[in-house]
């Protein structure tokens with residue numbers, strides 16, 4: 001095994017492994033089945049299909065089930081092989097898949113919403129089925145009894161939902177651009193706080209329970225990293241997309257955030273670097289560099305016989321400056337700006353080439369992405385596009401490969417790692433993964 005450690009072993013280009021292109025309509029959600037070389041898809045064409053990779057390298061359907069109406073979303077739990085499918089009609093249909101993924105048995109139907117189900121999330125630890133719908137309700141059901149436990153009315157319809165098992169907080173991202181944090185008890189729900197940072201809809205949410213960081217993606221093209229674990233209220237913006245953010249996944253073993261947008265771009269962010277918050281924009285009636293008045297400052301314009309200028313802001317220091325004092329552009333990756341932004345002349349001088357080193361890599365999936373799913377044990381990524389095609393990519397190192405490189409690559413071993421080594425080199429490799 002290679003003893004060499006690359007400075008950024010995880011920064012590899014996603015490589016296309018397979019395509020599934022047998023759909024009549026767009027696939028609204030699809031997930032990779034861990035351990036199996038398989039994919040579950042729910043589509044606007046009313047089908048639920050399970051695909052298994054055959055020896056030929058092609059995916060073939062092992063289950064093909066037609067629903068009475070379109071499916072909008074799903075949640076799959078690999079441990080129990082329970083599949084919860086949200087429908088256009090507002091109901092959620094639950095199925096249990098057989099061990100060989102060749103059979104699907106209906107288990108229960110929940111009449112959860114008055115309109116299309118927008119997100120469904122099954123939480124095994126609580127035996128809860130969380131869901132949101134176009135009726136602007138967030139509901140949670142007991143998945144053992146099928147009973148409705150509670151409902152919370154949201155400000156707008158919800159497009160992102162995450163849950164922290166340890167503290168029982170639900171993160172709800174909606175079309176008004178805000179993220180609502182709710183504390184759930186068995187049948188009680190209380191509003192903790194709301195995060196407002198986006199100027200467009202929240203389109204995706206991703207929660208990492210280890211670092212306790214919440215990522216929100218938006219139609220305003222930006223991603224915000226809300227550092228809840230840091231307890232300092234830090235919110236860092238990540239600007240690396242030119243279109244609506246459509247999906248967010250966090251690979252905790254390689255500390256990478258994977259994001260995608262509707263223009264087909266996939267961005268892999270190195271989250272091992274410390275980023276800074278962007279400054280508040282300062283208010284001023286004149287340029288904070290050359291002191292020329294801005295155009296609304298009639299008094300100074302008259303007194304100094306000068307023409308009023310348009311106000312701009314330096315993205316690095318936040319100062320209000322005129323166009324002449326901020327003529328240069330720069331990337332500021334450590335502030336999340338992977339694209340060139342306006343900076344004042346003195347800030348431009350202070351940014352070194354080293355500071356400009358990108359902290360993300362950019363890739364083209366060659367289809368307009370509507371949904372993305374990441375499977376950490378294999379490091380595989382799935383994208384579903386408006387072209388009705390599902391693509392499976394090798395995107396990052398798998399959990400196993402990362403552990404192997406840490407153990408065999410000369411990194412100091414923590415005492416706890418030595419038992420992992422035994423397993424990795426022995427036959428029971430799968431034990432450590434699950």
Ligand SMILES: [Zn+2]
Nearest residue numbers: 287290322325
């Ligand atoms: Zn100026």
Ligand SMILES: [Zn+2]
Nearest residue numbers: 314317344347
């Ligand atoms: Zn500046």
